Amino acid sequence: MDLYQYDDRLERPARTKMSEFSRDGRIRHVVFACQFDVKRLEVLHDVANKVREMARSREGAVKLANLLSYRRAMLYFTQPSTRTFLSFMAACQILGFKVGEVRDPRTSSFVKRESQFDSIRMFSSYFDVIIMRTEKPRLAECCAYLMNDLDSFGQRAVPVVNAGSGADEHPTQALLDIYTLQRTYSFDETSTHRESRYSELREKYPELTLGLDNKTYAFSGDMGRGRTVRSLAQLLAQYENVRMIFVTPDHPTLKLGADIRDSLIDRGIEVREANSLDAKVDGKPLLSSIDCLYMTRVQREHDTEQDVEDFAKLDMSGCQLTLERVERMKDFAPILHPFPRDSVYQELPTEIDTDSRAMYFRQARNGVWARAALLIHLFDVEHELDALYDSVATNT
Numbered sequence: 001m002d003l004y005q006y007d008d009r010l011e012r013p014a015r016t017k018m019s020e021f022s023r024d025g026r027i028r029h030v031v032f033a034c035q036f037d038v039k040r041l042e043v044l045h046d047v048a049n050k051v052r053e054m055a056r057s058r059e060g061a062v063k064l065a066n067l068l069s070y071r072r073a074m075l076y077f078t079q080p081s082t083r084t085f086l087s088f089m090a091a092c093q094i095l096g097f098k099v100g101e102v103r104d105p106r107t108s109s110f111v112k113r114e115s116q117f118d119s120i121r122m123f124s125s126y127f128d129v130i131i132m133r134t135e136k137p138r139l140a141e142c143c144a145y146l147m148n149d150l151d152s153f154g155q156r157a158v159p160v161v162n163a164g165s166g167a168d169e170h171p172t173q174a175l176l177d178i179y180t181l182q183r184t185y186s187f188d189e190t191s192t193h194r195e196s197r198y199s200e201l202r203e204k205y206p207e208l209t210l211g212l213d214n215k216t217y218a219f220s221g222d223m224g225r226g227r228t229v230r231s232l233a234q235l236l237a238q239y240e241n242v243r244m245i246f247v248t249p250d251h252p253t254l255k256l257g258a259d260i261r262d263s264l265i266d267r268g269i270e271v272r273e274a275n276s277l278d279a280k281v282d283g284k285p286l287l288s289s290i291d292c293l294y295m296t297r298v299q300r301e302h303d304t305e306q307d308v309e310d311f312a313k314l315d316m317s318g319c320q321l322t323l324e325r326v327e328r329m330k331d332f333a334p335i336l337h338p339f340p341r342d343s344v345y346q347e348l349p350t351e352i353d354t355d356s357r358a359m360y361f362r363q364a365r366n367g368v369w370a371r372a373a374l375l376i377h378l379f380d381v382e383h384e385l386d387a388l389y390d391s392v393a394t395n396t
């Protein structure tokens with residue numbers, strides 16, 4: 001048997017694979033966003049909030065730094081990354097992990113023609129978790145199979161976390177996006193003001209409910225090649241009474257993939273598409289009817305020569321946010337962006353940053369707490385965290 005042959009397994013429909021990425025009811029490898037159901041997302045939200053709160057005090061931070069200090073994490077990031085790499089690093093540091101990294105394959109045995117599977121297998125003998133980002137679609141999935149096969153042969157195997165694979169999935173970004181939305185739609189900036197803020201908003205928007213249900217989510221930009229929207233849309237599809245509107249310039253490369261659109265429709269989601277943020281959808285102006293706007297950049301690094309030629313003639317202004325467009329949005333509707341934003345094309349100009357709906361810097365910071373919560377889940381130490389949390393809370 002050749003351990004490195006995965007083609008048949010990759011071909012299977014996603015739902016038949018899920019059980020291979022869990023063990024004893026816990027997630028073992030993080031490969032796809034749809035491994036997380038609403039219940040698990042709620043649990044992760046509570047864990048993330050506890051870590052966030054504890055990290056504020058010296059006593060809490062010192063306790064957190066002991067939680068997983070006997071573990072080692074490998075950050076294998078051969079594709080450029082700022083936020084995902086650094087927030088995973090920060091999450092690991094907060095929890096006490098010792099961290100190793102390979103970012104530039106030229107500094108590893110890759111230059112001696114070592115396969116990535118051999119490299120991964122080596123990492124699994126030195127570290128306790130492999131967090132990986134690659135330009136190769138589905139490599140993380142293959143690495144999860146490799147670990148399971150090693151395990152079945154009685155060899156050492158560790159969890160694999162997909163931190164972005166090609167243009168297909170970015171599940172941990174979706175986790176932090178959901179965490180940001182959970183916090184936004186609980187309207188609890190300060191607990192004493194929560195009631196008043198929510199009831200104030202309800203006067204203006206009588207249909208507003210707490211939580212992620214009953215909302216219209218709009219996504220704008222490059223839906224064809226952006227992996228963050230693919231992952232997030234699948235998580236949002238699990239909530240009740242959700243609508244999604246995908247706004248892209250009028251070009252097939254940039255439109256939402258048929259696979260993801262069909263899977264959303266199959267799950268009963270109302271899916272709409274438009275070419276401009278100024279469009280009307282089902283007879284209503286888009287911007288004033290949405291509860292969240294998720295902006296993305298055009299992923300120009302994937303352009304073919306034909307794309308470059310076509311895009312030079314294409315009107316993309318319908319997917320650029322302006323202050324005037326923000327003014328037409330609901331008062332509470334968060335503006336999200338996975339970042340980086342494109343400083344030349346400016347789909348999200350900096351003049352919007354001071355608007356109260358601009359959530360993207362907080363969203364990026366939430367990556368630290370959401371990723372720390374995920375690591376706590378993977379290493380099954382929620383109970384230890386609870387005990388530490390209670391001991392800090394009792395002392396203060």
Ligand code: NCD
Nearest residue numbers: 083084170227228338339340
């Ligand atoms: C995204 C990515 O790498 O997919 N960034 C991120 O992880 N926050 C989005 C992008 O590159 O446009």
